Amino acid sequence: MSILVTGATGQIGSELTLELRKRYGGDQVIAAGHRKPASSALASSGPFVSLDVANRDALVRVIRDHKIEAVYHLAAVLSATGEQSPQRAWEVNVNGLYNLLELAREGGIGQIFHPSSIAVFGPRTPRDHTPQDTVLSPTTMYGVTKVTGELLCDYYAHRYGLDIRGLRYPGIISSETPPGGGTTDYAVEMFYYAVEGKPYTCFVRDNTMLPMMYMPDCLQSAIDLMEASCARLRSRTYNITAMSFTAAELAAEIRKHVPGFRVEYAPDFRQAIADSWPRSIDDSAARSDWGWKPRYGLPEMTTEMLAALAQRHAAGCLYPAT
Numbered sequence: 001m002s003i004l005v006t007g008a009t010g011q012i013g014s015e016l017t018l019e020l021r022k023r024y025g026g027d028q029v030i031a032a033g034h035r036k037p038a039s040s041a042l043a044s045s046g047p048f049v050s051l052d053v054a055n056r057d058a059l060v061r062v063i064r065d066h067k068i069e070a071v072y073h074l075a076a077v078l079s080a081t082g083e084q085s086p087q088r089a090w091e092v093n094v095n096g097l098y099n100l101l102e103l104a105r106e107g108g109i110g111q112i113f114h115p116s117s118i119a120v121f122g123p124r125t126p127r128d129h130t131p132q133d134t135v136l137s138p139t140t141m142y143g144v145t146k147v148t149g150e151l152l153c154d155y156y157a158h159r160y161g162l163d164i165r166g167l168r169y170p171g172i173i174s175s176e177t178p179p180g181g182g183t184t185d186y187a188v189e190m191f192y193y194a195v196e197g198k199p200y201t202c203f204v205r206d207n208t209m210l211p212m213m214y215m216p217d218c219l220q221s222a223i224d225l226m227e228a229s230c231a232r233l234r235s236r237t238y239n240i241t242a243m244s245f246t247a248a249e250l251a252a253e254i255r256k257h258v259p260g261f262r263v264e265y266a267p268d269f270r271q272a273i274a275d276s277w278p279r280s281i282d283d284s285a286a287r288s289d290w291g292w293k294p295r296y297g298l299p300e301m302t303t304e305m306l307a308a309l310a311q312r313h314a315a316g317c318l319y320p321a322t
């Protein structure tokens with residue numbers, strides 16, 4: 001099976017590509033990056049191409065040249081960056097997806113993974129234990145593009161019989177590639193500052209609670225969903241989560257390992273985005289339909305994150321060159 005990963009140099013793509021290559025073979029997984037160069041691990045473990053997903057002709061070339069059968073479509077402009085340039089967010093997130101769906105309609109692509117986000121929810125959505133089927137009232141362009149993406153995927157699946165699967169990811173925390181301009185980036189940044197022994201100024205209030213997930217669970221959930229038997233799936237896009245904590249609770253957990261770690265709180269425009277998102281998520285449908293079960297909670301994740309970053313810090317390469 002020939003697999004394409006778009007957005008492969010991003011926070012999730014850089015690790016998902018390597019995981020897929022371990023599973024299906026290096027040559028079978030084509031990593032497509034945009035502006036950033038491939039890391040040495042990405043470049044040495046399999047094919048790498050440059051691709052702007054908003055450019056339909058370029059997408060056609062990559063898919064035809066590599067006889068692509070499945071796509072993990074991760075290319076996107078995230079929530080905070082999207083508020084700086086809503087037009088670009090629409091162009092990449094909606095037009096890029098539309099280009100891909102149109103190519104799939106023409107034949108050849110058997111399966112598409114399209115990550116959605118808790119950003120599809122909004123101020124009119126219940127904020128605790130947010131159900132899968134509920135009010136979608138996003139206030140960011142990112143959220144608008146994710147709701148549009150979910151609807152487009154539903155339409156193409158029903159109308160043209162395409163196999164498209166999606167997850168509404170919460171904030172993803174990882175140690176390898178820094179996050180790309182989302183509202184939950186503070187949860188990753190806090191770890192980097194703690195390891196460097198620097199105080200951190202957090203861009204949301206201390207009592208801001210959001211749902212989160214550690215990268216190994218993020219990768220596992222995407223692969224498990226794509227490998228699940230069609231017969232078990234009763235939804236196209238699933239709510240999914242692993243843990244919820246406030247910014248202050250995260251700082252306190254880090255302090256158990258790094259005593260004296262100081263955090264100040266100076267909310268900026270991202271506070272309003274965070275305030276419009278759920279505090280916790282009901283992912284019972286994912287658990288019952290295809291067996292979703294996260295491995296990491298806050299203590300386990302904190303221990304692993306700090307160990308991974310401390311090791312890189314000691315080696316003088318805390319910030320990877322991806």
Ligand SMILES: NC(=O)c1ccc[n+]([C@@H]2O[C@H](COP(=O)([O-])OP(=O)(O)OC[C@H]3O[C@@H](n4cnc5c(N)ncnc54)[C@H](O)[C@@H]3O)[C@@H](O)[C@H]2O)c1
Pocket residue numbers: 006007008009010011012013033034035036051052053054073074075076077078092096115116117118168169170171172173178179180181182184
């Ligand atoms: N990281 C999270 O916390 C999170 C949470 C929910 C959903 N998601 C979703 O998961 C997916 C991957 O997110 P991520 O965190 O890896 O994001 P990221 O910003 O780290 O990576 C996205 C990648 O897309 C690329 N890109 C931007 N414009 C492009 C274009 N025109 N053509 C091709 N590539 C382009 C960027 O260069 C970047 O490498 C996205 O769909 C995102 O919405 C992420």
